[in-house]
Structure formats: C-alpha cells, structure tokens
Amino acid sequence: MSTSEWAIDLAELKAEAARCNPLPDPPRSALEITAAELEPLRAFLAARLREAVAAQPPGSPTRRLLNRLARLTDLDCLDLENHVSAWECDREDGLAWQSDAFIDLGTVWNSLMDTAAIFADHPDYLPRWRRLPYAGPEHPRARSLDKLFTADGGHEGRR
Numbered sequence: 001m002s003t004s005e006w007a008i009d010l011a012e013l014k015a016e017a018a019r020c021n022p023l024p025d026p027p028r029s030a031l032e033i034t035a036a037e038l039e040p041l042r043a044f045l046a047a048r049l050r051e052a053v054a055a056q057p058p059g060s061p062t063r064r065l066l067n068r069l070a071r072l073t074d075l076d077c078l079d080l081e082n083h084v085s086a087w088e089c090d091r092e093d094g095l096a097w098q099s100d101a102f103i104d105l106g107t108v109w110n111s112l113m114d115t116a117a118i119f120a121d122h123p124d125y126l127p128r129w130r131r132l133p134y135a136g137p138e139h140p141r142a143r144s145l146d147k148l149f150t151a152d153g154g155h156e157g158r159r
Contacts, residue, residue, distance in 0.1 A: 033109060035084055041112065041129060042077040048119040049073060073115055080108045106132050 049070035056063035086101035109132055116129045 033084055033087075033105065035081065037128070038077065038081055038084065040126070041116065042074070044119070044122075044124055044126075044129075045073050045077065045112065045115060046070065047124075048122060069115075073112065076108055076112055080105065080112065083108055 049066060053063055053066045053070060056066060083101050083105035087105050090101050113129055113131045116125065119125055
C-alpha cells in the first residue's frame, strides 16, 4: 500500500466528521483551557496533597497512598499540558472538536477536577476548576469520533 493511499485530505476529514457527528460544536468557552491556567492548578493540587501527606503518620498506609496520589496527579498535570498543546494545534487546523486531543484533554481535565473538588473549600480553589460537560470519552462526540475511523470510509485502523 502506497503512502498516498493512507493520506487523508483535511477537507475530506472535516466533511466526514460532520457527517458522522452532527452534534453542534460546544460553546467556545467550554474548552478554553490555556497553558497559563495549568500551572496554578498544578501548584494548588501539589500543595493540598503535600498538606494531606504531612497530616498522616510517617510510614502509614494512608501516607503512602497519598504520596502515590500526589505523584500520579503531578503526572496527570504534565499529561494535560501535552494534550492542551496538541489541542491548540488541532484548533489551528479547524479540527478542535473532532480530535483525539479533545477527548484526551477532557478526560485528564475532568479527572484532575475530581481531585481538585476534594479541596473545594480551600480559599485558593478557583471556581473555573470544574468538570467539562463537553469532554471525555462518555460524551457523544467521542463516541462519534470512533465512528469516523471505523465507518465505510475505509479509515479503520488508521488512528
């Protein structure tokens, strides 16, 4: 199979996405997550989890568990930075709502929001830190994206 057989025209991809995914685009404000927002979130979560760890007796199973949660949360924050960068590129290409980055960004963001919500009573908690209703694998847009790559268009396995 030649490389040209694998090439997908961007306009063709947009048209196929619209056909498989007739949902209207979410409001622009729904996913206006910027790289500048990520560092305050990361710092907030790190500080709150450090406080939770320090409140536990050294060597206790709860302390070990909270240390693990702190490390995983930090890795999720780094992962989110990568997804935001990828999504910004997809927005420039006009594929913001049909991209894998949209789903991945929403999934990681919503997971971090679940963690941040534990500390919602803290004075440094920002109201902006809430789950995104238009993102993640449970949203119909994500399910229709799967259809895009497995429909009769012959894109199966090219993800």
